[in-house]
Amino acid sequence: ETFASVSSSSSSSSFGCMGILSALVVMLAVVVGLVWNQAASPPSLDYGTGSMFDVIAGRYDFVNRALALNMDLSWRRIMVSKLFEDVATTISERPLQFLDLATGTADVSILLAQTAAATESSPMSGIQIKGVDPSANMIAIGRDKVQNLQLENVIQLELGDARELKGIDTGSIHGITMAFGIRNVMEKDLVACEMHRVLTLKGTVAILEFSEPTLEDGGFVGYYLARPFIRHVVPWVGAILSGKPREYLHLQNSISHFPPPSEFTTFLESLSCPVAADDDSNQLKYHGRFRMKSVTQLNFGSVQLYLATPIITTTTTTTTNAKH
Template identity: 45%
Template structure:
């Protein structure tokens, strides 16, 4: 997977948080995004979560040089209690949401730990539609045919690459997923504002740039006489 896609996402996060922000990288895997966040924002405190201890072990070796990245085993669908509400200033999730069985539950858990107005970026594959022209059609052909075939040959793990291709095909289109994100309600309140869907790689990769809306946090501030 192309490091530039993750870099674009990290730059979006960097532009919307303080240098010493508390950041969450959900589905961190071997911590590639956490490391990019750290490189870009060395003062930030970064928590990387993933259910796979095997992936995290590789990540722990890669992040051993810094105490600004903390990796922990957790499932996106049930982790908010580890941190409590309004804990993080920003969050990322790269190529993870597609694999989560209950996506709404995971998104609401992430929403819970984010502060009001915190930036949350999701990086994910999708099949390009016809609006991307011939290059989009080629990218779609590549995902359907070359990814499983070439990936299987190069990696020796054919099942994983068939799963990748299948899961991309089954994932909602960017328009549909954008609608899911915009209309998501957590604890009865609209959860996110979708600022932008950035299309990369001829429409086969998207960055969904969201802002967490925490009406309850705003209400609490007003109660204490602070201006919202």
């Protein structure tokens, strides 16, 4: 009788475990099916808009941490640290004005405020941060985080388009950050020229972005491990964790089409942004571009940190101070 009871109990447990396992297999099959269907026609490169991020906003931070193995915040800290050190030592006026483009849920804006609190003698009067993002849902989550940290007097978050920074005066910003955002914009030249317009000539832009590692930049680990991880693991895991396969296929798609560091450097240094002359009687044509200060390789060449400063040239390529 005892043996029968034990056998019955074991059988019930086995059937229960098998039921749970079967349910998990079915759920996984559904997700795989969705991903497979989407893979047949991946989203276009212009898919990475505010509306896309509205869809994934609720689980964005969680999925980000999982896909980056919890390293994404450390990359952002490196960006903020390098930018803040560069700007704070170059520019004496206060408060320092920072612009965080593609701010998302405000991770970088918050890190900027925390860095100022740790380094500035009068931190809360020494910095002002504006975060801009095209996703209303991401901004809403960011505002909650800012409020919980009581940073509302330092950080202002608003809906906006990096291609047209309305309400931001020319030459009014000392430092710009853009983390994992510029690859989602088709018109990268418009974004770069708006960055150039609003920066002071002593200012610095810091761009943190993914690219597919090459053997030269990422070495063996980057090319043979990190590259396949980005191509194959990221969209599948992102789809499973978020339930949004199309959005995470776009992530992989946008990374694979983003230029390698040498090409992106050439892009920034070859811009020809229109610049208004201070003297209307001056007939010289002024153009803006960037000078790359440094490119830092992170995570075996799959993440790059670009630091650049704006310069102005004439048609004769003479550097000038026409703006600001």
